[in-house]
Every structure is written in C-alpha cells, then in structure tokens.
Amino acid sequence: MTTTGPPGRPTSTGQHFTPEPTAAFLWEQIRSVMPPVLPSGKRLRVVDPAAGEGALLRPLDGVQTDLAIGLEIDPVVAKRGRKVGVEVGDGLLDHQLRAASFDVAVANPPFGRASDLLTEDQWRQLGSRRGPSIWGEWSANSRRRFASRPLEQLFVECCLELVSVGGWLALILPDGLLANRRSQAARDWILQRARPAMIVALPSATFRRPGLHAMAHLVLLKRKTTDHGAPQGDRCWLVQRSSARLDLSSLMATISTDLQQARDGHKIEGISSIDPGRLRGSRWDAGYWQGQEQTHRWSPKIRxxxxxxxxxxxxxxxxxxxxxxxxxxxxxxxxxxxxxxxxxxxxxxxxxxxxxxxxxxxxxxxxxxxxxxxxxxxxxxxxxxxxxxxxxxxxxxxxxxxxxxxxxxxxxxxxxxxxxxxxxxxxxxxxxxxxxxxxxxxxxxxxxxxxxxxxxxxxxxxxxxxxxxxxxxxxxxxxxxxxxxxxxxxxxxxxxxxxxxxx
The missing domain is CATH 3.90.220.20 (DNA methylase specificity domains)
Structure with a gap:
C-alpha cells in the first residue's frame, strides 16, 4: 500500500497491511510450535519492527505478555495501533529495541527496493554498520551496491537480531525472496541462522485490492543456537493449497485445520514436509517443492x-x-x-x-x-x-x-x-x-x-x-x-x- 510518510521520506513505504484472518492464522501457527506454558511462569515478549496499524499484535489482545511492542515509522498509521502497543519509531534502526530480548518477532515488512524506500538519513545510519549483513559487508560505497536490494531482507535480519536463541520469527514475505534466483544468497544467509519450520503460500486474495496484488508466503523460523551451522531439528512443513472460491477467512481456517490433520499423520493434498537442510542452495516457495515431489509420482520401474x-x-x-x-x-x-x-x-x-x-x-x-x-x-x-x-x-x-x-x-x-x-x-x-x-x-x-x-x-x-x-x-x-x-x-x-x- 502507498502511504505518505514524514518529510524527507519516499512517499511509497511499501506497506501491505495484514488482513485479520491472516494475522489470526499466523498466531495459530506460532502457538502450534511453542510450549503452552513458558518456563518459570515467564510471559511472552513480542516485537513487530514493521507494525503498521498493529494487525499482527492485535491477536495478542487479552493474552498475558511481559511486553508486546510494535514500531511504525509513519506517525499517522502508528496512531491507529496505539491500543495494541504500536509506537512511532524506525524498526530497522531504533535502539529502544534491545537485541536478543524477545521470544517472538512478527512482521509483515515493506516490500520493495531499498532505493525506493530508505531516506538519506537511514542510508547514513546503515552505512555506519560494521560486520556481515544479509546484504553483504557494509562499506563506504554500500548505498550504490545495495540500492536495488529488497528492503524486506533487511527486516528479516533485524528480526533475527531481536529474538533470543531458540526464539521464533513469523514473517510475511514476498514470493520473490523465496523464489527468485538473485535472492539465493539471502535465503542461505537466513538458513545459517534459523531453522524453517513452516512455509505457507498465502492465498492470492490476501493482498489483492484495487492498485495492489502482492503474492506472499508466511515463513515460520526458529533462531538456531549457533550461526553457520546446518539446519537442525524437525521437518519443515510446506503448504500450497488451491485458492478455492472461499472468502479469505474461510480459506485460512481450512488451511489451519488441514495443517493440524497433516501434523497428526494424515495425507493432505497441498501439504508436505521436507528436511530443512534441503533448502540450502534452493528455492523455498511451497509450490516449487510440491512440483519437485511430482517427479516421484510415476512407477520406480520407469526411468x-x-x-x-x-x-x-x-x-x-x-x-x-x-x-x-x-x-x-x-x-x-x-x-x-x-x-x-x-x-x-x-x-x-x-x-x-x-x-x-x-x-x-x-x-x-x-x-x-x-x-x-x-x-x-x-x-x-x-x-x-x-x-x-x-x-x-x-x-x-x-x-x-x-x-x-x-x-x-x-x-x-x-x-x-x-x-x-x-x-x-x-x-x-x-x-x-x-x-x-x-x-x-x-x-x-x-x-x-x-x-x-x-x-x-x-x-x-x-x-x-x-x-x-x-x-x-x-x-x-x-x-x-x-x-x-x-x-x-x-x-x-x-x-x-x-x-x-x-x-
């Protein structure tokens, strides 16, 4: 969605506000992988560095949390999410968010080229960084080198920094990050630091309205204990269901029910699982892997x-x-x-x-x-x-x-x-x-x-x-x-x- 930001900021902030059924589904999947009771009576600490109106924090209303905070750079938008913990701030660069201090990071970050979405001041602050990044090493000419990079990749890095080891990330990401060849290095960078537990192709109706048709996946990741290791743990669920003629709320409810049946051992069309290690050097989009599985649907006797x-x-x-x-x-x-x-x-x-x-x-x-x-x-x-x-x-x-x-x-x-x-x-x-x-x-x-x-x-x-x-x-x-x-x-x-x- 196009909005008008503060002075000096590009008018397009790449926002695609999350529909309520999608936000509810996201939290259902988070709860499916987290223990029902946290150790020592601990309460959840949740962050959304690209909060918008707080759609991804709203399902927490009434849930006991130590902290649920969202940052939104657009003051007009942030004001609409104040009741669910949204504050005005730059989720990429705001230092009020302490690294590794959250149990869960959720985000539907802005989609688009960095050159279209970042201000001069943001480029300056990013240029002062040191060390490796999902985009590569920062240097004096980083702006020129990184101008065409998708900004959503930087938000993934931000979320990984914010959650503690073993913490969870639930991110709504454009299909390009999961499928495009030029995003392979970014996918492998993420895989070194997190284990994908679920990748769900969202229905095409999720972000379809006049002037907007963005295709996206929900990706559920668990931050690993060490960087640069092999993916560890359980299998990664992949979901690509046909967008039947149902409204979005009904579609998401159907996918949620089918996912639970698949976890219980039932074979459900459009839902499969793989070893997360197979994602290295490959695409992540669910449709790709379902297509790969089709090659095993003829008799092994036929070469x-x-x-x-x-x-x-x-x-x-x-x-x-x-x-x-x-x-x-x-x-x-x-x-x-x-x-x-x-x-x-x-x-x-x-x-x-x-x-x-x-x-x-x-x-x-x-x-x-x-x-x-x-x-x-x-x-x-x-x-x-x-x-x-x-x-x-x-x-x-x-x-x-x-x-x-x-x-x-x-x-x-x-x-x-x-x-x-x-x-x-x-x-x-x-x-x-x-x-x-x-x-x-x-x-x-x-x-x-x-x-x-x-x-x-x-x-x-x-x-x-x-x-x-x-x-x-x-x-x-x-x-x-x-x-x-x-x-x-x-x-x-x-x-x-x-x-x-x-x-």
Whole structure:
C-alpha cells in the first residue's frame, strides 16, 4: 500500500497491511510450535519492527505478555495501533529495541527496493554498520551496491537480531525472496541462522485490492543456537493449497485445520514436509517443492530423462522493438498465446503477418509436429496451455511463445505428459520468480520426462487423434465440451499408466 510518510521520506513505504484472518492464522501457527506454558511462569515478549496499524499484535489482545511492542515509522498509521502497543519509531534502526530480548518477532515488512524506500538519513545510519549483513559487508560505497536490494531482507535480519536463541520469527514475505534466483544468497544467509519450520503460500486474495496484488508466503523460523551451522531439528512443513472460491477467512481456517490433520499423520493434498537442510542452495516457495515431489509420482520401474536430452532446437518468437504485428491476409500464420486452448491449437482466427518480415524470422518458423509452449502469462502458461502444431503449412510464433523441436521422443506424448499432474507440477515448480508466470529455456530443458516405450508413446498420439482431434476441430460448444472431457480422460489414463496401475 502507498502511504505518505514524514518529510524527507519516499512517499511509497511499501506497506501491505495484514488482513485479520491472516494475522489470526499466523498466531495459530506460532502457538502450534511453542510450549503452552513458558518456563518459570515467564510471559511472552513480542516485537513487530514493521507494525503498521498493529494487525499482527492485535491477536495478542487479552493474552498475558511481559511486553508486546510494535514500531511504525509513519506517525499517522502508528496512531491507529496505539491500543495494541504500536509506537512511532524506525524498526530497522531504533535502539529502544534491545537485541536478543524477545521470544517472538512478527512482521509483515515493506516490500520493495531499498532505493525506493530508505531516506538519506537511514542510508547514513546503515552505512555506519560494521560486520556481515544479509546484504553483504557494509562499506563506504554500500548505498550504490545495495540500492536495488529488497528492503524486506533487511527486516528479516533485524528480526533475527531481536529474538533470543531458540526464539521464533513469523514473517510475511514476498514470493520473490523465496523464489527468485538473485535472492539465493539471502535465503542461505537466513538458513545459517534459523531453522524453517513452516512455509505457507498465502492465498492470492490476501493482498489483492484495487492498485495492489502482492503474492506472499508466511515463513515460520526458529533462531538456531549457533550461526553457520546446518539446519537442525524437525521437518519443515510446506503448504500450497488451491485458492478455492472461499472468502479469505474461510480459506485460512481450512488451511489451519488441514495443517493440524497433516501434523497428526494424515495425507493432505497441498501439504508436505521436507528436511530443512534441503533448502540450502534452493528455492523455498511451497509450490516449487510440491512440483519437485511430482517427479516421484510415476512407477520406480520407469526411468526418466530431462527434456533437454531430446531438444533438437529451442527458440522463442520474434521480439521487435517499437513494432506491433499487423494482420496480412495472405501472410504466414503467427501463433500467439490466445491461440492455445485446453485441447490444442485453434488457428482459424490466427493472426497472419508479412512473409519474411520482421515478425517472421526464419529461426522461429514452425513445422508440423513442433511442440509449442507459451512461456509466460497467467492465461496461457499459468493454465498449462500447450500444443503440437499439426499443419503441413509453415507458421511462425509470437514473442511470448517458445518452439520446441524434439528428436527421439514423440511430441504428442510429451505434450500430454506435461498435462498430467506430475508434468504440470514440474512446470508450476519451474515458474521463475513472482508475478506473471514465466519459464525459461533452462527450466524447460530440466523437466523430467518418464521414458515409455516408443510404442506406448505412439499410442498416446493415436488416441489423441482418434478421440479428441475430431471434436476439437469442430469448434462448436457441445463438441468443445466433449473434447475437454475426452482430453481429461486420456490424461487420467496416462497418469494411471505411469503409476503402474494400467497395463
């Protein structure tokens, strides 16, 4: 959320205020890992260095604590949280918060680049620091080096400093910190100092309102006894549940109930656990790990290989700066994201562009049996829209479509496998970064494909052409619906075959 801060401060403070159901869920998870009674009658000491209106302290109202304090840099916002312990202050730099003096640190820190969110005075104070930081060693030119770093990383470091050894951190963090490759060093830095106990992908509705759509995870961490050691202790729970058509309060309540069932030993779809040590050098987002698990969903008797072993040529569509493609009646077909449907390509209304023009380079020409994959977009890649080109006439592709030419494997089999749960799970896990789904060449090549016999693969192609293609090309509402049903049935049959449940 954008707010107006004190004079000299950037107008954007990167705030995303926490909804009440999310705050309640956060505290349910903290209570699930902490002892019900603290030693020697001790009461909780809780801190929130990015308190906003005090949403994460409000669930403590009526709970016995020695201290519950929140700091908020915006005086107008802080005033609204005064009743739950919010004071005006800079949570990153305020010295009234004593290091290692709290049992629990909670925070939904501002998301964004440091250069957009920090004032001149804050940079000066940060520049006087000495020693290692989540961003690296501070020096005279730190501002230039760290200007593009995400500020939320510094708040994680702050929270780790505030809690005592064995204390807990419950942090709402943007997906980028957990998923982006450039944040790997920060994730490993955290892992040296804390043990992840739970990583929950928050529903997309959590921070969605006009002008705002931030995707985030709740991360529950326990500060370790020593820095730089291996992750210790119990497994880390990973939660990525489908955002069913429920309101946020109902969604969070459902996730909480399902988590408790999973802890009790029940298998719950969308909830799994891993050894925290596996997080080193890897992504942390729950969807990634659920996708990794999908590779174990076919029979151990079936060997697999990376798709890259069969890629003869992989390219993307033309990117022409300052030029939009225009329709040319007698031009060549340009296959774009909107031409993909759930059962294949539909090109009757496809754009045609000038032959050999800027939007028809030879390198991205499409031939019959090429596998085509939209490489971005919630409506295409995000819905697993893939297809095999069936026409003898050459075509080309738009800038957001990748052409994959395969050798030694049936492209129809690869297509349909990527629509199965193990295949789609891998694609979702490969989505790089946050926001609009994207997949790059390296991630495409890394997809693991179970190796069925050539005869089995050809059978998949024949089944598609006999059962689905005639319905797909009709383009009537009734046949389109029937094609979807048949396609789903064929995918299910392939899944059963891969799991050894079908001969």
């Amino acid at each position: 697999d290989a990376p798709l890259g072993d069969f890629v003869e040529h992989l390219t993307y569509g033309p990117i022409v700066t300052g030029s939009k493609p225009t329709h040319v009646a007698d031009g060549i077909v340009s296959i774009r994201q909107g031409d993909f449907t759930g059962t294949g390509l539909r090109l009757t209304q496809a754009l045609r562009v000038a032959v050999h023009g800027d939007h028809d380079p030879q390198r991205s020409r499409v031939r019959c049996r090429d596998l085509l994959l939209p490489r971005s977009g919630a409506g295409a890649l995000g819905r697993n829209r893939i297809g095999v080109y069936l026409l003898e006439e050459e075509a080309n592709i738009g800038c957001f479509v990748d052409r994959i030419r395969l050798a030694g494997i049936n492209p129809f089999y690869v297509w349909l496998f990527l629509r199965t749960q193990p295949g789609w799970g891998q694609i979702k896990a490969a989505f790089n970064g946050v926001g609009t789904p994207n997949i790059n060449f390296e991630e495409i090549r890394s997809l693991r494909i179970p190796q069925l016999s050539p005869e089995r693969q050809d059978h998949v192609e024949a089944a598609y052409k006999q059962r689905i293609l005639p319905l797909h090309v009709e383009e009537r509402a009734d046949t389109t619906e029937q094609a979807v049903v048949e396609f789903s049935a064929l995918i299910h049959e392939l899944e059963q075959l891969l799991m050894g449940k079908r001969g």
